[in-house]
Amino acid sequence: MDKSKNKNLVERLQNGEKRAVDELVDSYQGMLFQLIFRFVLDRYESEDLLQETFMRIIRRINSYEEQGRFESWMCKIAANLACDHLRSRKRKPLLYHDELETKPSSGKDNPASLFQEKEALSLLEKAVASLPWEQRQVFLLREEAGLSFKEISEELGVSINTALSRMHYAVKKLQNHLQRISP
């Protein structure tokens, strides 16, 4: 959604229009759910957190100032909730991949290559899940939420260099994983 559309959406939400709520949910539920799911790796918990994210967005919409992107603002709320949730859960996230209803990935039709790709993706997902918490946080905020390193550093209360260095370590580890699984 472009900037002017977002501005209009925010104004309508601030005026309490119910149609704007529909638009908000329809446009952003996928993106936010994906972000939350990558953090939490549990469908049911992700659904609860998504609902809470939208509630917070509605509650705070009047305090939203048009400084950054609206998407970034929403992603920050979602990521914060996911991080708080993981902190309170105090255990390593588990993969419930079988429970996940997913869109079929487009691409090769060859069953062997499809299986191979699925395997590689699954391993990559596990590799991301096994990253140290700080590195995973930066990786997902950059890759899934689309926050810039400046926004990530502000969000996490660290310097840009620290955020970049965490990303670097994460990338290195994931590259090693990819190299191991690729033929």
Add this chain to the structure above:
Amino acid sequence: MNCQNEDIIRFFYKETSGEETEQIKSHLQECPCCQAFYYNLEDLFLTWKRQEKPVLSEEFSGKIKRKLYQELDEQKTIGFPWSRFLIAAAILFSLVLSWPLLKFDQKTTLPSFPIVKTQGKTFIFSGEIDQLRKNVRKVKQTEYRFMQRYFKKPSFHKSIVSLQKKTKRFHKKLESPLF
């Protein structure tokens, strides 16, 4: 330019300034090590992007929307300060009602509105203390003392009993109803 993988990452995400971008581009052409890092980075993110995307059911979207409508309605209700308005109205109303109680006779420090009437055997005063003073001297003095005591007593019942006794005595003394 030195090999800085962090800079390559920033370049990959298009977070470098114009000058930096040019520097990194020329460095990438010269440095095979950084080039490899860049291509691996690209490969990694292309793989990550191919991840299956979780999909929400229509039913769940509807549930979220209903919750959000409720939240919007609540916010609208909260938006108008009903609670403050009601509190202010209640304070004003209680002030109006209790105004006579607050209005004290400066001379006697007792309320100037009728307190007790004398009707048959039920002894309730109905006169004002100033009137009592002017009309019946004896009554005034005793009554005044009584009234002072009445207001000091903690128990209302006791005060009424005492009031009845006192009033009976006045009746006998004066041989006429007070009012």
